[in-house]
Amino acid sequence: MKDITSAIQIIPLEHYILLCVTLFSIGLLGILFRRNTIIILMSIELMLNSVNLLVAAFSAYHSDPAGQVFVFFIMIVAAAEVAVGLSILVMMKRNVDSVDINLLNRLKW
Amino acid sequence: MILLILLLIPFISGLAVAFFKGTQAARTFAVASAILNLVITIFVLVNPVSEGYSAEWIGFMNIQFNLATDGISLVMILLTNLLFPFVILAGWGRSQRNVPMLNSLILLTQAALNGVFMAQNAFLFYVFWELALIPVYFILLVWGGDDRKSITLRFFIYTLAGSLFLLFGIIYLYQLTPGSHTTDFSAFNQLQIPEQTQTWLFWILFVAFAIKMPVFPFHTWQPPTYKMASTQGAMILAGVMTKMGIYGALRFLFPIVPLGVQFWQPVVIILGLIGVIYASVIAFKHTNLKTMIAYSSMAHISLMAAAMFVANEYAVKGLLFQVMSHGITIAALFYLACLVKEKTGSTEFHQLGGLKNKAPIFAILFLIAVLGSIALPLTAGFVGEFLMIAGLFQQSFWYALFGGLTMILGAIYMLYAYQRVMLGGQKPVFEKVTDLNRLDYIILIPLLVLIIGLGVFPQPVFDMIKIAGSALTMAH
Amino acid sequence: MVFLFYLLSAVMVISGLFVVFSRSPINSVLSLIVCFIAMAGHYILLNSQFLAVVHLIVYTGAIMVLFLFVIMLLNLNRATIPQKTSMTRVAAVVAGGLFFLVMVAATRLTFEIHPRYPFSSKIGLVSEVGKALFHEFLLPFEVSSVLFISAMIGAMIFGKKDKESLPQPPPKEGA
């Protein structure tokens, strides 16, 4: 355990930030790039998790347990979101027999 | 406390009257409430209350619910509470839709107007200012005449757009106040705003008032609205609501942005004078009685706007006096126009004429109101206009000359209107026209007596506004 | 150990890219699982055992399985969905890249040397997180249960196959 904790301190926080930004950008790219709703949902998960990781990193570097708790809450929200998102997906599949996001254009107004 | 009562009586009775079932009961109740308010107003005038009413309202923004009166607001309140009994009476004996609701809206307007004129807090002022608009909107929309939907919408949006600027101005001033911010007028008045800021802030604040008055070129909502409005709507709009603009300008501009006023003074005076001539000239060829009265009202208000910005003692006192006299005169004129419409079914000149044959008393009363409107000496209109022109004169001879043109132009179009409506040979269509009935007397006689009475004995009104005038000239 | 960090990072980025670019949704899900497992490793590196465990259970265990179920049940793996037009794809890449660039630039600009806080090895431990959770954040924690319930109910309502209570699907178009 000591090893890990000491090693952590060698890695600068900036690297975590870069990693998370990269992951977030990949998630964003996925959302913009794909039309398949399920991939888009996964990309959202990816983005959420990149943020989670960043929060956890800051929490660890600042010795603040609140960050950990927030990560926990984000997970809760993410879980809820996935549940609802997937059920919408199921509905969509059932009603329009496709998961193409562009078919949801009647969501306006 | 008594000020709060002034506010609450119309408010509560307005809410109550909405639930009445009987037509006559609702009307009687409304009139009783309005008369009670008038009595209390007179009581306040006789025993001036030095301290106002104040209560916590929005604590975290440091905004109080505080009411008080000074000379200016007393004039306004007196006018409001004086006219409203007649406004309500004007609906008697006429078939109207949903009478309880109409009377309720009228009383709510009265409450809001009283609030506007008593508020000592810019935020409270704004709340009442907008509150007054809502019942009037419905009065116009539901009880108006032809083409009311689009006209009412335009009126509503126009005034609302103006108020938006006012709100912005109030917020801007709010964050300028030192310490924990406040919207009290007293705090606003003490602000030392740099001249640069004042020059633009002036317009931000003025636009709302300019639209309400209305000053040229912000007037286009007015003639169609007045023409379309029901009698009661027109009486409220022309009689009292235009005075909100004047009151607001006096309350906001002079104490808060005096340098801005100084900077823009010539512009606004000239706009006012343009309005005088513009409206009078247009009225000259108008073919509809109500529109003509609307333009005449605009001409008078424009003169008042010009006089206001001259801001010397004569002009301001004349202005406040004219507020009273114009309110009464224009209300009487609109009621008379309504009678014309009722008796003949039209207010278009080419369909009118010769009413005097059948209704001589009607013609005489109409003439008296017309004379009040064209400022014949010994009517109230003269005193106000004379003093305003005196004020303009003190500033510049040319201002007075162009302002005074209203005397000539007003006579031209108002007498033309009188001639087209009343004089001339008997028209066979009007064979069945009757003279005034008792209700008409009840409404018109007091108004006309006031027009003449104030013209002969104007001094009590001046005594009432003595405080106001001095406060203003000091601020200037 | 530093090496471990970079290894995990590389795994995450590569699997993340797979998620986005793979043709079949199943492959995407599997890559995402890999990505999440690597992330759990990161949590452990940060000495946040609690988060690592929860992450594994919630994401890899529950959520991703849910995704798999949905894909399989609805038979989504046969990718019938056309790709976006090349124009939008280029635009998407440009936008994502720009975002990345801007964010990197932002981090570079906003770096400042702030004093390191005394590193405590304990804050990621279950007991520490528990304390924080049940003291300071008790109310949000409880409220989150409401959120969950509403999410569950919502999901159930959506999933119910009651055609009468649902608006009829509009006629199929495009696809």
Add this chain to the structure above:
Amino acid sequence: MNLALLVPLLPLLGFLITGLGYKKLKHNQAGIIASMLVALSFIVSVTLFFILKSSGKDSATVTLFNWINIGSLNIPFAFLIDHLSLTMMMIVTGIGTLIHIYSIGYMHGDERVNSFFAQMNLFTFSMLLLVMGSNYLVLFIGWEGVGLCSYLLIGFWYKNPAYNYAARKAFIMNRIGDLGFILGILLLFFTFKSVTFSEVFQQAGALQTGSTTITLITLLLLVGALGKSAQIPLYTWLPDAMAGPTPVSALIHAATMVTAGIYMIARSSILYNLAPVTLEVIVVIGLATAIFAAIIGLKQNDIKKVLAYSTVSQLGYMFLALGLGAYSTAVFHVTTHAFFKALLFLGAGSVIHAMGGEQDIRKMGGLKSKLPVTYLTFLAATLAISGIPPFSGFFSKDMILSKAFEQNPMLYALALGGALITCFYMFRLLYLVFFGENRTANVHPHESPKVMTVPLMILAVLSTLGGFLNIPALLGGKLGFSSYLDSAVTSKSGEEMNHTTEMGLIALSLVLLAIVIYWAYNTFVKKAEVPAGDEVQLPAFQKAVANKFYVDELYRAVFEKPLASLSVFLFKKVESLILDPAVNNIGRGTAVLGALTRKLQRGNISFYLFAMVAGILLFIVFILII
């Protein structure tokens, strides 16, 4: 002195009684009440005259209440009783009484007779306010009040649109003058910090003669007087004002109201003495009006129009006198003019009455024997207006002429020319109406009832003897009237003319007058010429005269038409094409903007996502830059 309050209050009371009780009063009741009250008012005025005389004071002020009191503007509602106002009061109430009585007969049988007397009483009240006011604003109240009454009475027969138009024209012309007047009052106030006569005149001495301020004040006041007293260029309303009932023309448009301008200038004599430029302007305007109107009068065929133009012309003489600084002379002419012009109008009314409403002199003639009383009284008035001694007009007109001669013989020549023209058209009128043959067959003229002829007789006596109020030194008198006024009016003292010259001038004018009368007699009685009918083409100049030099048409083209088209232009072009659309287009613009942005909301989620990313990017960049 508080008795003075009764003077205006009695007619006001009459107005209220006849006005409010107009449904109840029967037959002649209204007329009798109105006449009695005005007569009472006259008696009170005369009493006041003696009271003031016995008190030994020159003037007295009676304050009723404070009308307006703001800052330094202090305007009491007060009456000033001095020699000038007493003179005017007696004229107004005296002539007024006679005309009221006359009206009982004249208006007999009119359905709105009560209303008529109410308005007449209101007029008397206003006129009394005008002459009694102790400051310019009370004067102004009366000033506008008489304007109103004149409006009401010109349009008394309101069923005729032409009459209504004439009424409106009178009111508006007066208002144009009033605007100048009120601006003058304001300048006066801001110069002297007061509008009360006594205070203003006291301070006026401090001003330099001919200074800009005083010139401007007097010119502005003059504008008011021009409107009220129907001088060029604001005279055109007065001939049209003959649309009213004839007693109205007599009272308002001849005897009293139109002299208000002269009264006002005489009242302000101290100011006018300080403004020589203004006086010159008055001389020019007065003389021009006198001659111009007299020329027009030559060719008028309506009996009342002739008298109207003669009124304008006579007012011109009064202005001439004012301009020469002979204020008391002007007021004297006001007095004599009131006598004989009221008489002329009432006589004309009697003729019209007898002719059953006919006013065209071409259709009259030979009435001498049918209407003996009317003829005799009319003759007296004609002699008076022509300036034949010893009739009253001779004294007043001769004084004006001799003042003119003192100033400039050229002025005298012109004024005398005007007087000769006056004499000619008056005798033309007299001859055409009363001499020769009756030119209308089916009318049977009859003498008017006593109630009408008695006032005629009284006025005839006054017209004949009125001149003896003011006998010039030449004839051994001591100018009683003028010296009575001297305490209130400061006339400019010219050098005394020597009596020989004066005698010569009188002789000259008398000879010329005799020639003119003979000429008129020759033309209209001997040759029995009758003016051509309307359809006959006249030579250019005569046609222009007959059409009043087209001044009405000119005004219509220069003022009325442009104003109307400006009105239409402003409404149709500016209001409907610029201002209204400007506002509406703001609304429309919002709608268009909405329609545009609506296209962005097309429901494409990936588009939304793009937009979101772009937004976030912009946001971050913005933060970075800042």
